[in-house]
Amino acid sequence: MLRQHLPLFSSSSYSPIYMALSRLTRQNSHRLPPASTKTSSRSTIMSSSSPSAASVPFESPRKVVKKVLSLSQSEGDGATVRRSIGGHELRNLDPFLLLDEFSVSKPGGFPDHPHRGFETVTYMLHGAFTHQDFSGRKGTIRTGDVQWMTAGRGIVHSEMPASNGVQKGLQLWINLASKDKMIEPRYQELKSKDISQAEKHGVKVRIIAGEAFGVRSPVYTRTPTMYMDFTMQPGSQLHQPILEGWNAFVYIIEGEGVFGREGDVAASAHHCLVLGAGDGLSVWNRSGALLRFVLAAGQPLNEPVVQQGLFVMNSRAQIQQAMQDYYYGRNGFEKASQWSSA
Ligand code: FJE
Ligand code: FE
Numbered sequence: 546m547l548r549q550h551l552p553l554f555s556s557s558s559y560s561p562i563y564m565a566l567s568r569l570t571r572q573n574s575h576r577l578p579p580a581s582t583k584t585s586s587r588s589t590i591m592s593s594s595s596p597s598a599a600s601v602p603f604e605s606p607r608k609v610v611k612k613v614l615s616l617s618q619s620e621g622d623g624a625t626v627r628r629s630i631g632g633h634e635l636r637n638l639d640p641f642l643l644l645d646e647f648s649v650s651k652p653g654g655f656p657d658h659p660h661r662g663f664e665t666v667t668y669m670l671h672g673a674f675t676h677q678d679f680s681g682r683k684g685t686i687r688t689g690d691v692q693w694m695t696a697g698r699g700i701v702h703s704e705m706p707a708s709n710g711v712q713k714g715l716q717l718w719i720n721l722a723s724k725d726k727m728i729e730p731r732y733q734e735l736k737s738k739d740i741s742q743a744e745k746h747g748v749k750v751r752i753i754a755g756e757a758f759g760v761r762s763p764v765y766t767r768t769p770t771m772y773m774d775f776t777m778q779p780g781s782q783l784h785q786p787i788l789e790g791w792n793a794f795v796y797i798i799e800g801e802g803v804f805g806r807e808g809d810v811a812a813s814a815h816h817c818l819v820l821g822a823g824d825g826l827s828v829w830n831r832s833g834a835l836l837r838f839v840l841a842a843g844q845p846l847n848e849p850v851v852q853q854g855l856f857v858m859n860s861r862a863q864i865q866q867a868m869q870d871y872y873y874g875r876n877g878f879e880k881a882s883q884w885s886s887a
Pocket of ligand 2: 665
C-alpha cells in the first residue's frame, strides 16, 4: 500500500487557482499493517479499582511504541497548532490523518477553505469557535462541545474564534474509506452537556465516540473509531480495552502519567504516544496533579492515501478531479463559487 503524503497549504494558498496549479511534490511510501478482522467497536466494562500492581487485566497490554513531542507551528491565518499526527515524525497512523492542538485568538483563525474525502472532529478545550459553511450552515461550539464533520464529497467552510482571548481545542482528521469519500456531507454536533460521561475510582471519562465504563457515545463513526477524553486523579489507574487490530494513540493535554507498562517513565503534556498491538491500555497517574489525555483508536482502512492539502483521496487522478471540481464548482462544490463567509 502506498501513502503519498503532500504538504498542507500555507495560509496564502487557499485560492482555487493555487489549488488547480498545485503540483504533487512529495511522496512517502509506507507499509501498512494487515487489515483488522473485527468491525465492532464494542468494549466491556473494566474496573480500575484493583490496587494490586499485578492487576493489568489484558492478555496483551498495549505498549507505547513511539513518543512524539508536538511543537508549535503557524497554520491558517495567525493560528498556532501543535501537530502530532500528520507532522513529519508521525505521518502515518491509519485511519488518522492529522491531530492538531490549536490555539487561536481574534482576528486569527481558519478562513474559507475546502475539504474532501475525510472527517474533521473539532473538540473545544477552552473558548468558542464559529463555523460557517457554503450551504448556509452556521454554528458555534464552546468548551467541551464536539463538532464531528463528515466532509465526504465536499465542504467549504470557515472556522473562526467566537470570543475574546485564546481559544483552544483539538482537531482530529479521520480518513474515509474509498467507498465513502464521495458521500453527502454530514454534521454531528454534541453540546458539552450531551456528551456521555462516566466516572469510576478517580477516573472521569467523556466519551466522544465508542464506549468506556459501559457507556456509549451516540456518535456514528463511518470509519470505526473510538475517541475518549480521560481525566485521572492523582493515585488513580485505568485499564481501557481497545479492539485488537485497531491503531491507537494517546495525546496528553495536561499533567503526566505512566502509559502501557507500570515501570515505564512518565510522559507529559503535548506528547503523542503511539500504542503498539494489544487488547487494552493501562495508565497510572503517580503524580500529585490531574492527568488529562485523549485516547483515540480506529480500524485501519489499508487503502492508498494520496493527500493534497485539504483533499485526501486514493489516487492522483482523484486529487486532480477534486481540484477541478473545486475550481469549476462541480460534484459537491456547486455552492463554492458564489459563497464566502460573512
Ligand atoms: C488550514 C491546512 C489546514 N488545523 N485545527 C491548511 F488543515 C487548515 C485548517 C486547520 C484547522 C482548523 C481548526 Cl478549527 C483546527 C486546524 C488545521 O483549517 F487553515 C490551512 N491553511
Ligand atoms: Fe476545516
